[in-house]
Amino acid sequence: MNRSKDGAPLRSITAGADFLHLAIDEAPGGGKSDWLARQIRLALEDGRLPVGSRLPATRVLAGELGVSRGVVTEAYQRLIEDGHLAGRGRNGTIVVGAPAAMPTATRPATRTVPPTPxxxxxxxxxxxxxxxxxxxxxxxxxxxxxxxxxxxPRAAWLRTERQVLDHLAASDLGYGDPRGTPALRLAIANWIARNRGIRADPDEVLIVAGTAQTLTLLGRVLRDDGISAIAVEDPGSLGARQHLHNCRLDTPPVAVDAEGIRVDQLRATGEAAVLLTPAHQFPTGVVLRGSRRSELTRWARECDGLIIEDDYDAEHRYDRTPVPALRSVLADNVFYAGSASKLLAPALRIGWVLAPPKYRDALVDAKRFADLGNAALPQLVLARFMESGAMxxxxxxxxxxxxxxxxxxxxxxxxxxxxxxxxxxxxxxxxxxxxxxxxxxxxxxxxxxxxxxxxxxxxxxxxxxxxxxxxxxxxxxxxxxxxxxxxxxxxxxxxxxxxxxx
CATH class of the missing domain: 3.90.1150.10 (Aspartate Aminotransferase, domain 1)
Incomplete structure (x- = not known):
């Protein structure tokens, strides 16, 4: 039998839901519907589920949580009766109103060919x-x-493309915002709120040509800020290192063990920035454990350290519950990078990055001078594809x-x-x-x-x-x-x- 790194046999465990990072083992016995309704209500209050958001089908969410469909149906019904949700038949269950915000003192903290020789x-x-x-x-x-x-999904993509073209204004064919189309930035903000626990305004989202361009743009911006090296996981992506080297940045290695990156070794490098794949480390597959996340958070806050979070395939999980993105708790220290390459196809060349406030304008300038912005038409198609539930x-x-x-x-x-x-x-x-x-x-x-x-x-x-x-x-x-x-x-x-x- 094959072994995991700790010697345990490989086996499946019950997974949670990407939607709002729900983990059913947090629910009290006999009170799953109450717990689920409460979690959705909190997401309505703190803005992770804005008005107009579509909730997962009851059958789908029940399957992901491993509960009966009745548990989800009852939770949805309570929120419908409270006026927060509405059933729209084939269009699903939609957010139509948010609860009044709780006083700050009582509001729970948000997780912010020939062979090669x-x-x-x-x-x-x-x-x-x-x-x-x-x-x-x-x-x-x-x-x-x-x-x-x-x-x-060729057929679904083609249908979406036709819908976009049917409603496309002539002005949409001109030079657009180098940050990306407003529609896609909004769709990305909603996607990462639902699936990665990140609350972000669409204005914080910059659309790029994949994570490769993210690394190139960040390399330029950080070098201009006096940073000459970015620490990297070891083992870690060869391709990522090469992009950083192309920006004339050194990449000192920091060991990865069964709990993730060794933060003590990161501190010892004395570097101000690090590139990580915390949700699914490349190539070992390790998830950054809770204690290491806490250590990393302390390092970032004490040293004003910068983290480049490459969330390259976090959505592709099978036998474990989801883990929130580092960006959700360290917005002032984390460059968050994602892309459609692993979700749809690398050929789209669409990715996104969220920068700490200090670097946001410089990163937008770097993108504008690089290419004036991504092609708008694929962005508009992807935005509608995401917001329709097709993604x-x-x-x-x-x-x-x-x-x-x-x-x-x-x-x-x-x-x-x-x-x-x-x-x-x-x-x-x-x-x-x-x-x-x-x-x-x-x-x-x-x-x-x-x-x-x-x-x-x-x-x-x-x-x-x-x-x-x-x-x-x-x-x-x-x-x-x-x-x-x-x-x-x-x-x-x-x-x-x-x-x-x-």
């Missing part, structure tokens, strides 16, 4: 190496970072789809790589496996690519020496290809004599 794999991962790796072709590609592109439906579909493929990969690893330790199975679009052995994972990846299976060696994403391992994406491959690819890895490993056998 082996030498390429073994070489130090400079930009040319990474580009070669990224563009190399293989019949079975288990690279991390891609959702199932075949699952892109939630797509996310639910992807979760089922990706979970099935994740399970197929875990079964294949158990069969063909039984000595591997599996990390990060509870969420995301990839698994990381490590081995209690000494061999070059770059050699293993090179030999696999020679047999038409492409993977990432873990050492590519590490600045310091770590146990050998592989980072394996499962979302973009069929279960059949996953099984065949992992079987090939097992054959290569056993035949090479480089590492443990079966």
């Amino acid at each position: 082996r030498s390429v794999f073994a070489a130090a991962p400079g930009a040319d190496i990474f580009d070669t790796m990224r563009t190399a072709r293989a019949r079975i590609d288990l690279s991390p970072g891609l959702p199932d592109l075949a699952a892109f 939630e439906r797509q996310l639910r579909h992807l979760r089922r789809h990706h979970r099935h493929r994740r399970d197929a990969m875990i079964r294949a690893i158990s069969t063909h790589l039984p000595s591997a330790i599996v990390h990060g199975a509870a969420a995301g679009l990839h698994l990381t496996i490590t081995f209690d052995a000494e061999f070059a994972d770059t050699e293993l990846a090179a030999m696999a690519l020679a047999r038409d299976v492409k993977v990432h060696p873990l050492s590519w994403h590490s600045q310091r020496r770590h146990r050998p391992g592989l980072v394996l994406g499962y979302a973009a491959s069929t279960p059949t290809d996953i099984g065949e690819g992992v079987a090939t890895l097992g054959e290569v490993l056993r035949g090479s004599g480089a590492g443990p056998g079966a």
Whole structure:
């Protein structure tokens, strides 16, 4: 049986709901409807659910919380009777009014091709190496970072695009606000309030061309502010480091363990800024635990530290409850970065970033001088797609789809790589496996690519020496290809004599 990092067997646990970060285990026994109605009422009071918001269907929310549909129906009905919600038939349940705000003293605190030569794999991962790796072709590609592109909702997107064009004013075809269209900024503000616990005004949202551009813009802005280095997780994304290096920023490594980034080591670097993936650390899959979140919060407040929060696939979770974004409690210290790449497709090139107040104007200026703003038409389509509920439906579909493929990969690893330790199975679009052995994972990846299976060696994403391992994406491959690819890895490993056998 494959093991998690702490040695426990991999298993599923009851998940909570992304909607308002509801966790049913917080509800008292026998009072689930009361508890749910109270949580929704609080969200109405503090603005996370503004007038016009659409609530999840009772069947959907009940399924996510693991309760009977009657529990959700009763909670909704109470709020309908209070005049806060209204049932609109096929259009769902809508917020029509918010309760009077509580006095400040009593209000609860808000959570604010030909195979790549082996030498390429073994070489130090400079930009040319990474580009070669990224563009190399293989019949079975288990690279991390891609959702199932075949699952892109073409029909729903096309319908939405036609609706946008039918109502598009001529003035909407001109040069727009470099921050992004107001419609998309509003949709993003609503999305992150519902799904990531972040309260933000649409004016705080800047639309960018994906997280890659976020890092480039932030690199320029922070260098202008006298910052010459950004600490990074180790292991951590090679691609992210390369974007920062391109901005002439150093990236001192800080170790990651089973609880997340080592904040004591972060303090020891003396750096003023750090890049994190706290909801699902890349590549280990670790979630930043509560005690570490508290340590990180203290560091940020005591040192006036800056955090770049890359929330790259936080919505893709399967066997754990959601965790709120750091931005929800550290708005003055956190640059929050998200994108549609893992939710829909990287081809859209749409992302968003929220900056601390001190840097907001400088970041908008950097975006304006970079490209005058993202293309408006895709923004308007995405805004309507999100506000119509289509994004939630797509996310639910992807979760089922990706979970099935994740399970197929875990079964294949158990069969063909039984000595591997599996990390990060509870969420995301990839698994990381490590081995209690000494061999070059770059050699293993090179030999696999020679047999038409492409993977990432873990050492590519590490600045310091770590146990050998592989980072394996499962979302973009069929279960059949996953099984065949992992079987090939097992054959290569056993035949090479480089590492443990079966």
